[in-house]
Amino acid sequence: MSKINPLFFALGIPVVVIVVLLAIVVPRMGGGGRFADLTPLSVEAYRKDWATLQGNSYRLDCQVEQQLAFVEGRGRVLAVKPIDKDPARAVGRIPVFIPAGSADSFEVGQRFKCKLRVTRDLLVVEALERF
Amino acid sequence: MRSLLLGVLGWYALVAQGFAQAPPPGPASGGTAGNYSSSTVEGGADRIFDVNTDSVDLENGTMQWKGTTMNLGNTRTVRARFERYLAAPTDNGDIKRYVQILDQIQLLLSPQSLTQANYARNQQEAFNLLFKAAEFEFDAGNSLTIASQVQKAWRMNKEYQMLEISANQLEALRKTQESVIINRADMIEMANDERSQASGGKAKVVTKTQTGTTELGLRVKDEARTQAQILAKGTQMTALGLKAKIEFQSQMVAFLMARRYRHALVTSAFYRVVFNGGSQDVVVGAKEVKEFFPVSDFVPTLESIDMLSREAIKDVGKGMQTVDDLVKQGELFGAFERLQETFFLGEFEPVVMLYPQEKKREMMGLWKDLRELQRLGDERDLANVESYVNKVRGRARDFPGAGIMSKVNNAMNASNMSLLSAKAAALAGENAKAEAALERATKIWPQNPAVKEFANQVVSRQDTLAQKIPEFDRLLEESKWRDIYNKKLEFALALAQDKERSEKLRKVVNRVGELDANIQKAAMLASQNNPYLAWDVIVEAYKTESDDLVLAKTRSDIAPLVAAYARLIGQAERLEKDGAEAAALAAWLSAQDLNPASPACGAAVKRLARSVAESAVVGSAAPAPAPPAAEDVPVPPAR
Numbered sequence: 001m002s003k004i005n006p007l008f009f010a011l012g013i014p015v016v017v018i019v020v021l022l023a024i025v026v027p028r029m030g031g032g033g034r035f036a037d038l039t040p041l042s043v044e045a046y047r048k049d050w051a052t053l054q055g056n057s058y059r060l061d062c063q064v065e066q067q068l069a070f071v072e073g074r075g076r077v078l079a080v081k082p083i084d085k086d087p088a089r090a091v092g093r094i095p096v097f098i099p100a101g102s103a104d105s106f107e108v109g110q111r112f113k114c115k116l117r118v119t120r121d122l123l124v125v126e127a128l129e130r131f
Numbered sequence: 132m133r134s135l136l137l138g139v140l141g142w143y144a145l146v147a148q149g150f151a152q153a154p155p156p157g158p159a160s161g162g163t164a165g166n167y168s169s170s171t172v173e174g175g176a177d178r179i180f181d182v183n184t185d186s187v188d189l190e191n192g193t194m195q196w197k198g199t200t201m202n203l204g205n206t207r208t209v210r211a212r213f214e215r216y217l218a219a220p221t222d223n224g225d226i227k228r229y230v231q232i233l234d235q236i237q238l239l240l241s242p243q244s245l246t247q248a249n250y251a252r253n254q255q256e257a258f259n260l261l262f263k264a265a266e267f268e269f270d271a272g273n274s275l276t277i278a279s280q281v282q283k284a285w286r287m288n289k290e291y292q293m294l295e296i297s298a299n300q301l302e303a304l305r306k307t308q309e310s311v312i313i314n315r316a317d318m319i320e321m322a323n324d325e326r327s328q329a330s331g332g333k334a335k336v337v338t339k340t341q342t343g344t345t346e347l348g349l350r351v352k353d354e355a356r357t358q359a360q361i362l363a364k365g366t367q368m369t370a371l372g373l374k375a376k377i378e379f380q381s382q383m384v385a386f387l388m389a390r391r392y393r394h395a396l397v398t399s400a401f402y403r404v405v406f407n408g409g410s411q412d413v414v415v416g417a418k419e420v421k422e423f424f425p426v427s428d429f430v431p432t433l434e435s436i437d438m439l440s441r442e443a444i445k446d447v448g449k450g451m452q453t454v455d456d457l458v459k460q461g462e463l464f465g466a467f468e469r470l471q472e473t474f475f476l477g478e479f480e481p482v483v484m485l486y487p488q489e490k491k492r493e494m495m496g497l498w499k500d501l502r503e504l505q506r507l508g509d510e511r512d513l514a515n516v517e518s519y520v521n522k523v524r525g526r527a528r529d530f531p532g533a534g535i536m537s538k539v540n541n542a543m544n545a546s547n548m549s550l551l552s553a554k555a556a557a558l559a560g561e562n563a564k565a566e567a568a569l570e571r572a573t574k575i576w577p578q579n580p581a582v583k584e585f586a587n588q589v590v591s592r593q594d595t596l597a598q599k600i601p602e603f604d605r606l607l608e609e610s611k612w613r614d615i616y617n618k619k620l621e622f623a624l625a626l627a628q629d630k631e632r633s634e635k636l637r638k639v640v641n642r643v644g645e646l647d648a649n650i651q652k653a654a655m656l657a658s659q660n661n662p663y664l665a666w667d668v669i670v671e672a673y674k675t676e677s678d679d680l681v682l683a684k685t686r687s688d689i690a691p692l693v694a695a696y697a698r699l700i701g702q703a704e705r706l707e708k709d710g711a712e713a714a715a716l717a718a719w720l721s722a723q724d725l726n727p728a729s730p731a732c733g734a735a736v737k738r739l740a741r742s743v744a745e746s747a748v749v750g751s752a753a754p755a756p757a758p759p760a761a762e763d764v765p766v767p768p769a770r
Contacts, residue, residue, distance in 0.1 A: 046714075046717065047714075047717055047718065047721065050711065050713075050714045068716075068736060068737070068740030068741075068744075069737075069740035069741045069743065069744040070744065071741070071744040071745050074744055074745060074747060075744060075747060076744060077716075077740045077743050077744045079720055079736075092720060092721045092724040093720045093721070093723075093724060094717045094720065095713060095716045095717055095720060095740065095743065097713070097743065097744070097747050099747075119747075120711070120713070121706075121711040121712070121713040121714040122713040122743065122747055123713070124747070
């Protein structure tokens, strides 16, 4: 019977745990996640001239502030507040449209990472994930 | 004077009657004449006259004395006579001596002086004194009139005596003729007797055929003629006596009615001695004398005339004493009234004629002021009445001006109230009513300054109407609400009768009034450090009243305080207008972040969110809204 060195277990298990944790936390800390490949939405640019953003997809980290409207079969309009790591750059609320196909529920204060597409002047949420 | 005062009062009372609906306290005759019973100086008058009956009515030229109306002449003459009396210098002369002479005449002719022995001598002596009395100025020659009358009576008396003698002679002739007739008749009867005796005895032949009847007839005829002559003489004597009596009595009554009482007394005294006892009843003027004595079966006598004359002389004397007393007490108005009454009762009495000139001058001044006051009253110049009342009060502190002023004020108020009614009616477009009220106001107080002012306003209003209507139409067409609002009162007056334009004016006034309320609200919010809400109010008002200068100024005042907010709202409105509802919604949300309490933002967000949700076409190729202006195109964001 082979005998594994107990020291191996004593060092190996914490290392595995740390690696797993890093695999989970690092992507989040880095702002990436599912939509890490997308450009963050410039709210300021949108407000100044949405036309230049038309047809583009962006990533938006935001917090639900208020549901402004809900139309059965159409979707809902939410007022969300973009989350910026730099508090000095914090901007006000913007409206986003959640099409009716989404099975998610939205509560005030929930935070999401969204993939947005600028359709005409409307910010349509194509995908999202809570965080 | 009382006529003046009561005339004024009466008039004012009549004036006040129409408006205050108060019964007029004025004269019953309805004219300006009064009954002259002054309540203010009634106490003094009671001592002299029976104020319930004694009065002077200058309006009618009559005087009431002891219940009888004495005609003084026409109004103008009466006034002139009294005015002349006040203005004329006082007569000179020894009044005492004059009165003594007249008294002496009466004494000589009085029953206690006359005896059988001095009957003719006293008459002659009294007759001579008449000529002495006539020498005095204040006698005015009336004693000569009496003397003439006496002399005429004496001459008539002699004629009467002559007629009496003639009648006696005729009677003697008639008696002689009667005795002749009787004689002739006896002779005829005797001849007849003799003839019958001779025919019975047939012894003698009757030779005498003439019986004397022819002569008898002639004698009877003569007697009848004499009787007729006697009757004629009797009639002539009666007529002569009656004529003398009537002429004398006429003169006596004329003196009484002319208020020359002393001459009436002297005439009466002569009458008693000139005429016998059977002629002492009053024939001439009996009716007039009876009026002084309201007794149904009263028989006027010479004593009645004497009594009236003496009573009048006594009243005049007491009247003048009262005048003096009132003057000493400073009650000039009362003194003036008493003097006037006394003058008309006994203007020829020496005591009246010798009233001091300086006092008469003072009365003259008061008389003129009162005449002027009456004139002002007649002309209804109410504004000047007060000044004249004060002027008269300055002269006569007992002048009852308070009552006059009270009535003047009532009349003024009544006039002004009528004028207000006229204005109200004119504004309501009731021209007939306005005209009637204006006429009433003018009738009460023709010189009311407010009437003139009203007339000017009416004229001015006509001009204004001609100018204001086109101006209103122009401003309305140009939507210059503020300009209309600023002239709303002028337009309201000018357009009062134009219902259509008045309604438009009302709407404009309400519109600008509401706008002003919003502007004030915005200003107040801004001052309370709440500029965003203020801006909301401004923006809301601006949607409809963008041309209003006051709103624009307020907007420009508040705009710097809310530049970012204003920009966001402007941007939102522009985006919405361009069809970019989602972008507009984003702008509204940003604005709401600045002003969370904004109802405008809330409403816009709600409205646009709903619209966006309903119109969202995901994945379709809907036409894109127009891009923003080139200068608004931002620099692309840095990745």
